[in-house]
Amino acid sequence: MTTTTLDFDTIKTQEYLVNMGPQHPSTHGVLRLVLKLEGEIVHNVDPVVGYIHSGIEKMCESLTYPQIPHLTDRMDYLSAHMNNEAVALCVENALQIEVPDRVKVIRTIMDELQRLASHQLWWCVMGMDMGALTTFFYGLRDRELILDIFEETCGARLTLNYSTPGGVMFDIHPNFQKRVKDFVKYFRAKLPEYNQLLSGNVIFRERTIGIGYLSKEDAIAWGVTGPSGRASGFACDVRKHHPYSAYDRVSFNEILRTEGDTYARYQARVDEMAESLDIIEQLIDNIPQGDHQVKMKGVIKLPEGEYYQRVETARGELGVFIVSDGKKNPYRVKFRSPGFSNLAALNHMSKGAKIADLVAIMSTLDLVIPDIDR
């Protein structure tokens, strides 16, 4: 009688590759992730970017300085106003123009409204990525009110093109203050709902706490900024450490957490929404009188040199680097986009996680693909 034994050396498991994207519901656009999986466990994530590269930096070289902001709307479209403001500030600094206080305050309020709108969209999409589809509609419902405010004052809902070098495109609409105050009151009442639906939910907590850990050192090393970096304890809020516009005259907390996991990144953004409401409340009644635009020359020419300006967008630190050779067009423009650096840390964070965790981690990085590809 012969005994047959199972030869375990011949039974092999092997890693397999899965293409997540470019068309996939949770990559939030045309991002392609090449996953190396073993069963459900992610061994390696290789982001392939460039599917929506639109050459914005190169196009800027052929535009005049007032024309550049309208292209930056299309980079990180959820932080359109911050992008506009970054370019405007950079040009103003280069020309050494001091904009009126009114412009500074309006810009700050718009920034925070834009941050709220972005975080609301992020919150509802985060819920959807985790499988709670109803949050999507609650987030969009509240965001719609901000977009209405934008439409009334800026004339557009998404691509605002509101901050221009030397000021803002229009003065605020007469209804602006009332509408913003109404919104702040409304949204303060709605925030607890957000916590009831996701933050407190036992399934959500189980799925996020302890997942996708990023240490402070790694956050600094990978250049992860914004709420994602601050959730790891990296104090990187440009608004606090290098104040621009009217941020030096408002008091607000920099949301810092130490856990560095998915839940911390989630909570950092939810807390930031409350901080944004505080900032808006401090400023909305104290908009100084004055002009909304400095008189600029017909053709703006930056003195020869290199200029850098950074602002805090909803995703992190956006840097604008302009090299000027004294002509009316910039010689070279470079945007340091927060999404690109944040995405770089994805592989580091999601090694050993499951596919479902990868989706959650990616969601808390709050990726906007045109911001990555530019």
Add this chain to the structure above:
Amino acid sequence: MAFDIYDFTSLTSSIHEGLATFLPPVGVLIAEWLLVGISVLLFVAVFGLILVYLERKVCALFQQRLGPMRVGKWGLLQTIADFIKLLMKELITPNKADKFLYNLAPFIVIIVTFMAIAAIPFAKGLQAIDFDIGVLYVSSVSSLGVIGVLLAGWSSNNKYSLIGAMRSGAQIISYELSVGMSLITMIILAGSMQISEIIQAQSTGWFIFTGHIPAVIAFIVFLIAGTAETNRGPFDLAEAESELTAGFHTEYSGIKFAFFFLAEYVNLFIVSAMATVLFLGGWMPFHVGSLDGFNAVMDFIPPIFWFFGKVMFVIFLIMWFKWTFPRLRIDQILTLEWKYLLPVNLLNILLMTLIVLMGWHF
């Protein structure tokens, strides 16, 4: 032909006698099979369409939306239009798919649901087959559906489908246990596995009231496990749109996809019907102690409305879960089953046995 909305026995027996007058016994049997088969088919198709419409409206209301509004008044014809669209779509078979299994899988899934419906009592006398092991039959037949899901995932030659199918396998096999356990809890109370007898035992009071604590626990466990068995959110890992695009049915199109879709909703109905039979008294009207006037009014409502009313209530609860909760992860789903539901269930069975032995139930 005698038609009594309170008791369908006279209707069915008069059909039987009518057929027997001009057909030999074998012919009667075949004719009755055909009749039952056609009614089950019709029921599945119509009720599936209604459920899809209801789900879309219910989820719209949860999400502060209107839902379908364009086709017909309040979008009533929307699902019919969708169904026609699905019928006309091209059936795509992936290049390297296992063609036989790929085409077989949707049929397994849908046939299993037909089989389970055969034992569901819609009203007094309106039940295709009244097995003496009816509860066991329904739970065992409905667990066959996972074979179709596994085949679909494996034969599609798609990694997303495979992951979805494997998740579904692990999940349904685990949760089968909890469903069975909570059924056993109620069988102990009822003292029978025959569905008609279980319902008859509840004529004095629904089990969820007469069995109090253990029955309520069993009901909650059954709802959770039943949701998991139907692959619905928050347990919809097999489809998991944000992770696996559409899971095991990614590659299916047209009417084959419609089979999976329909089977999901009919399974939802079966789970709700079983919950109704075991916990909410089946088609028994709601009675309160000795309030004769109230009880008479309740008796006036025909049993078939009672049955569908209760089923709709359970379906609404399950929809409410789906549209509120985030999805669980695969390891958490198994943890929930093996570390929470199973021990709770085992203790619950002991508690129920104790209560039945001591006669502490109402």
Add this chain to the structure above:
Amino acid sequence: MKAIFHYVNDIIKGLSTLVSGMAVTGHYFFRPKLITTQQYPENRSTLKMKERFRGEVIMPHDTNNHHRCTGCGICEMNCPNGSIEIITKMIETPEGKKKKVIDKHIYHLGMCTLCNLCIKACPTGAIVMGQNFEHAVWDRSKLTKVLNQPGSEIMTEVKE
């Protein structure tokens, strides 16, 4: 014992968070008045865009078919993506002087990003943003528009 207490506590706490989430969705389910959906083509008559809404560039004409455009070409210069083309022609005024006026103000809606720079730059306020947002057409050549109406002239009060 402590472990059992924690186990039971976990279950009850977990269930209560689930119920509080269901309370939120249930709250909205039973209040259909809070539905925010607008039925778009039906509500066309009541749908009003905000006054600053940037829908498309238009050139207002008065009842005598007069506009304010001098044909200076500043809008064309300010446009970041070449959506505006100004074609001018020379005419002879009744006084016998030669004068450059606008022949065609060509506007490519398909290329326009609605950035408002042309309107901001226009020295005479000849072009403004229109409220129309229903731009879908079957043929993209229809997206190229001539803003000044045929036979229109410049208003007399507009300074050169």
